[in-house]
Amino acid sequence: MSARVFISLGSNIEPQRYLKAALSELSYHFGELTLSSVYDSEAVGFDGSNFLNMVVAVDTSLSISEVVSLFKSIERNHGRLVGAKKxxxxxxxLDLLLYDDVVTQAPVELPRAEITKNAFVLWPMAEVAPDLLHPVLELSYQALWDEYDKTEQKLWPVPFVWAPS
Structure with a gap:
């Protein structure tokens, strides 16, 4: 059985390099990727350099726990420190946003709350799955983006090219 999974990717340290590395690893593990545009956004929750963010959709037969474990491994392989501040x-x-329409709190919160809180997640989510319904709110991601207060967080689409190897 296969699940449709949506993943948030973000980086603000050599972001082009690390997003491309993450996409290569995700492609290796999951095969075909559906990619949003890449967005430049201000740091949320702390003063720091801007992030590059995007959303990727994949199909997988891995369980939620296996997907989360794989993401942690990919993060560590690319210099993410275990136990670093949020x-x-x-x-x-790498954050798991959706695993089909599963609603749960364990092993991670699904759907992830950041989907509706952060423009850098919601805009690319609306781009890759505009008609998909949020499993709790039962509104499409396009409708959620249309209703989002776009004065809250600033973000801009940026050029980004990644070619699967």
Missing amino acids: FAPRTLD
Whole structure:
């Protein structure tokens, strides 16, 4: 059985390099990737350099726990320090946003709250899955983005090219 999974990727330390590295690893583990545009956004929760963020969709037969474990491994492989502060600069941040329409608190919160709170997650989510319904709010991601207060957080689409190897 395969699940449709949505992943938030972010980096503010050599972000082009680390996003490309993460995409290569995700492609290796999951095959075909559906990519949003890449967005430049201000740091949220701390003063720091801007982040590059995007959303990636994949299909997987891995369990939620296996997906989360894989993401932690990819982060560590690319210089993310175990136990680093939540609001701090980072080489790579991979967050599981959705696993099909599963709603749970363990092993991680799904759907992830950041989807509706952060423009850098919601805008690319609306881009890759505009008609998909949020499993709790039962509104499409496009409708959620249309209703989002865009004065809250500033972000801009930026050029980004990644070619699968």
